[in-house]
Amino acid sequence: MAKELVNLVLDYLKTLNVSYGDVRLVRIQEEVIRQENGKVNLIRQEEDLGIGIRVIKNGAWGFAATALLTKEEVMKTAKLACEIAEASARLKREDTKICEIMPVKDTYQTPIEIDPFSVSLEEKINLLMECDEIMKKVKGIRKRESELYFYKKYQIFASTEDSFIEQTIYHTGGYISAEAVKGTVTGSRSYPGMIGGHYKAKGYEFIKELKLKENCERVAEEAVALTKARECPNMETDIILDGTMVAIQVHETVGHPTELDRVLGTEVSLAGTSHLTIDKLNKFQFASEIVSITADATIPGGLGTFGYDDEGVKAQKVFLIKDGIFFGYLTSRETAVVLNQKSNGTMRADSWKSIPLIRMTNINLLPGTWELEDLFADTKEGVYFESAGAPSIDDKRLNYHISSEIGWIIKNGKKTEMIRRPSFSAISYELWRKCDAICNEKYWEVWGVPNCGKGDPTQVMHVGHGASPARFRKVKIGG
C-alpha cells in the first residue's frame, strides 16, 4: 500500500511538468518510559505517519505534506507542492540547480541484536525501578529519575530520477539522574552524562551496555556531595574536558558552522550564519595541528548513521577539519553546486512533514594518543569538566559558553577538590587552537545527541559525535 502510494505520486508528478520531484513516506514510532521517585510518571507510545513531497518546478522549490494517506489527498498534496513551487519561482533570480547522482534502488536497516519494541514493558520498567531503589538508598537524595527511549523510523524515499530506497533506522537510549538539595543549593548528577542521556543506533542491547544500575550509587553520592561543593572560581587555567564536553563542543563549534546552507545564508531567519565562509576553505587555521574532525555517516552506532540521506545520496565520510585546517563543509545536492562538488549526503528531515535540511551526521574528533591518567599527570594546575550541561553560542558560532554538572580542581597532576557547575567561555577557533592533547581510541565514544534544533519551523534531529577527553591550555573559566 505504501509503495503503491509513493509510485502513484511519482507518476502524477511526471504529468505536472516538474523538473525534479521526490517523495518520502515516513512512519516513526517512539516509546518513552520514565519514572520519578519510584513512580512511573510517563509511558507513552507515539506514532507519526505521513508523506512529504518536494518538487522543482519553474526552476524553484515547492514542498507539501499530509498525514492523510488516501489517493485523493496525496494527489492534492502533490498539486499543492507544484503551486507552491510556482509561487517561489516568481521571486527567483536563476533556476535552482542540483548536482547529479546515480539513481539507487536499495534497502538499509540499522544492525540491531534485540528489537527494542519487542522487549516487554515489564522488563523496561523493572530496570528503571531497580535503578531507583539503588539511588534511594543514598542519604540526602531528594529526587531520582530515570528514563528509557526507543525510536524506529521506516522510510521510503523515491524520486523522479528513479531512485527507490527503503530504510529502517533504530535508536535506543536513556539516562538516570539524582538531585540533592541543601538550603538553596541543588546538587544534580546524571549518567551517562550527556544532556538528557546517551543514545545510539542500536537495539535494546544498548540499554544493557549502558550499565545504568552500576552507576546509580556513584551518581547519587556525587549529587549529595555537590550540595557542599564550592562554585567555580573565576580564573584562566588549563582545562581537561571529558568526552561529553568535547562532543558538545564539536557539535556547536564545528558541526553547525560547517553546514553549507548556513554559510550561504539560508538559515539566517533563526539559526544564523557562520564565520567559516567559503574564502577560508583550505586556508584557515581553525585548530591546533593535532585536531582532525570528520563527518562520518558510516560508523556503527552513531545517531547520524544511515544508508542514504533524504536526497538519496549514499552515506559518506569526509573531513571538515584536517590537521587543524578548515577543510570541508556538510553539503546537499543544491549547495554542492556552489563548490562545484558532489553532495556529501547530509540532507535529512526530522519527519514526513519537514523539508530536508543539511544536518550533522556523526561529527567526530579523531582520537589522539594520550592515556587519560597521563593527561592528568601532565597537568600541573587546571580544572576537569565532566558531564556536559547546556551550551550557548552566538549566531556566527564564535563566542561559545558551556557548563558541566561537575568539575574537579587539578593540582600537581591529580584530581583534588570537587566544584559545582563549572563553566567557561571562549572564541571557538581560539579554543581549538589551544588543544594540545587528545586521548586515544580506548576513551573514544560516539555520543548521541537526540535534540539538535535547526530550521524554521524548528526540526529536531538525532546526530552523533565521536570524541575522547582532550586538554585545552589557558582558558578563562567561571563567570
Place this chain on the structure above:
Amino acid sequence: MLKKEQVNEIIKIAKKYLKGLEWEIGIDSTNTGTTRFANSIIHQNMGVHRPFMWVRIINKKRIGSSTTTDLSEEGIKNLIERAINLSKSKYAPKLETSLPKKTKIEKVSKKIVISPKEREEAVAKIVEVCKKNNLNAFGVIHTINSSLAIFNSNGVNNYALLNWTYTTITAMNESASGFSFAIEKDFYKIDFKKLANIACEKALMAKNPKDIEPGKYTVFLEEPAVAEIISFLAWLEFGAKRFYEKTSLISKKIGKKITGKNITIYDDWTDKLTLGIPFDFEGVKRNKVILIKNGIAKSVVTDSYFAKKLKMKNTGHSLMQPAPWGPFPLNLVFEKGDKKKEEMLKSIDKGIYVTRFWYTRVVDPDRTLITGMTRDGTYFIEKGKIAYPIKNMRFLINIYETLENVKMISKEQKYYGEELFGVVAPALVIENFNFQSKTEY
C-alpha cells in the same frame, strides 16, 4: 484544521472502542503555510497538514497514553488499543485525581486561509524595501490555521479554532543585520513594508560596529529581549512542579518581595495580544493567575495533579497529559508601564541598546542564572541617543536580581514567542546589566 463536525465524527468513532473506560482525547489539527526567504529569494516554501490525536485511558485507575497522526478508523482503533495495553501494566501511572468535570467551551475565529501566492506577494514587498536600501532580505512567514479539541468521558467538550501569522525579517549585508517581527491573528493586518523598513533601518545603523569592553551597563531592552528573559523565568519559577518540590526560589518567597516594586507578571489568555486558547490540555478553563504583583511573589500555575498535591485551585494550565514536567503558563503578560520608548531612551546617559537575544540557556537554576548573546541590532547609547553600533555581547545575569534593577517600563507591549507559547512584554530600561564577554562582529 478540523471543523467541529469533523472532530465530533472522530470522537464518535473513538467511543466505539472506549466502552466502559474513563478517557480523555485531544485532537490538534494544523494547516501551516511556511515561506522562508534568504538572499532576497524564496528558498523554502511549504504547505503542511498535520492532524495529531492523543488519548489518555484510565483503566482501573491506571493510565495508558498514546498518540498518532493517523486519524483513519484503523488508526484510531490502534491508538486506543495501544493505550489500553499500556494501562494494564501494574507499573502504569496512577490517576491520583479525577478527570476534569463537564465543560463546554468554544472559541471559533473566522478561518483565514492564506495562499502561497499571498505569502509570495508579502515576501516581494519585503524584498523591494530591502533592495532599495542595498540590503538582502531574510526571514520567514508562517501562516497557521489550527483547531484544538479536548473531550473526556465526564463530558468535557471543548473546541477552539485559531489563525495566526508569525513573521520575522532580517535585513542584512556583509557587515550588519537588523531584525523586525510580527505575530498577528490576522495576516491582513501586517504591514510588511513597514516591518521591512524597521529591519533595514536597524541594519543600516549597525554598519561597522565598534568593540566595547564587557561589564555592567544600563540597557534598553526591546520587547523580544524582555520576552526571552521572562520565558526562562517561567520555565524555572512559574510552574507548580518546582514549587511543589521546593526547588524554585518563588516556593520560598510567597507573600514576600522577590523583584523590584514596579514588576507585575501574570498569565492571562484573555489579553488581546496573546494567541489565547480558553482551556488547557485537560479541558479545564484557563484562569488568570497573578504570579508577581508589585514585586511580591504571589502564586504559580497548576494542573489537576499539582492542584491536588498542593491543595490549591486548579488554574487550568495543564500541558498534554501525562505531563511529568508539570503545568506551564503559556500566556504570560509582563504588565506595561507608563513611559514612551523615546522618553526611556532619552533617560540613558551611557548604555547599550539590545534588539533581541539568542541561544539563551540556564547556567544555574538555583540562582536563575542565564546566559545568551545579543543579535541583529546592538548599539551604544550616549546622551539619550543611539550613538553607534557595537559588536555583539554575551550576557550572564541572575533574572531576579535583574528585575530588581528595572528603572523604566514602556507603555507599549508586544507579543513575542514561538507558536502557542509567547510573552506579552514591554521594553525595559535596566541598570547594572551584566555582559560577560564579547564576540567578533
